[in-house]
Amino acid sequence: MTHVFVYGTLKKGQPNHHRMLDPVNGKAEYCGRARTVEKYPLVIAGPYNIPFLLNVPGEGQRVHGEIYKVNDQMIAFLDHFESCPDMYQRTRVKLEVDEWVETGGEDANSPRVGSVIETFVYNTTTYQPEWRSFQTHESYDACGDHGLVCSYP
Numbered sequence: 001m002t003h004v005f006v007y008g009t010l011k012k013g014q015p016n017h018h019r020m021l022d023p024v025n026g027k028a029e030y031c032g033r034a035r036t037v038e039k040y041p042l043v044i045a046g047p048y049n050i051p052f053l054l055n056v057p058g059e060g061q062r063v064h065g066e067i068y069k070v071n072d073q074m075i076a077f078l079d080h081f082e083s084c085p086d087m088y089q090r091t092r093v094k095l096e097v098d099e100w101v102e103t104g105g106e107d108a109n110s111p112r113v114g115s116v117i118e119t120f121v122y123n124t125t126t127y128q129p130e131w132r133s134f135q136t137h138e139s140y141d142a143c144g145d146h147g148l149v150c151s152y153p
Helices: 072-081 129-133
Strands: 002-006 028-036 042-045 050-053 064-070 089-100 116-123
Touching: 002 028, 002 072, 050 116, 064 072, 064 089, 072 089
Parallel strands: 002 116
Antiparallel strands: 002 064, 028 064, 028 089, 042 050, 089 116
16 A cells, blocks of 8 residues: 545545545545645646646645555556556655544554655646646645636536
8 A cells, every 4th residue: 555645636525536435446545634845836727627736846836635545456547547657647745744534543653744754646747838837726626716617516
């Protein structure tokens, strides 16, 4: 089992969260909330208002999201779902823990609020050049205050 940071449509309450819960895809256990230690540009682009975390450390904002503990089957599913490595790349990112509620129980190795951990994230170096000038967000919501049309009920 490994940890993955999700910041977009796979978060709770978002259009693709159900994919994290589907046992056909593998196992994913919610562990808590965190934010990136470094700033990154989280932009919304394309005809479906897709969130893209551009792999440009030091620019943008500290991005908020959720951490899941996932098995190898879920990693394989997420790689396919995220079109990795063509559209997104799975890389490591340092996160500051905001909440840790992993149901496996706390032990001496459990992160504490405020601690820094490293997990996988799906970000991209494959994007249109103009995306670097788009508004950046610290958190994504399909129907958020970004002013874009919400296509999710």
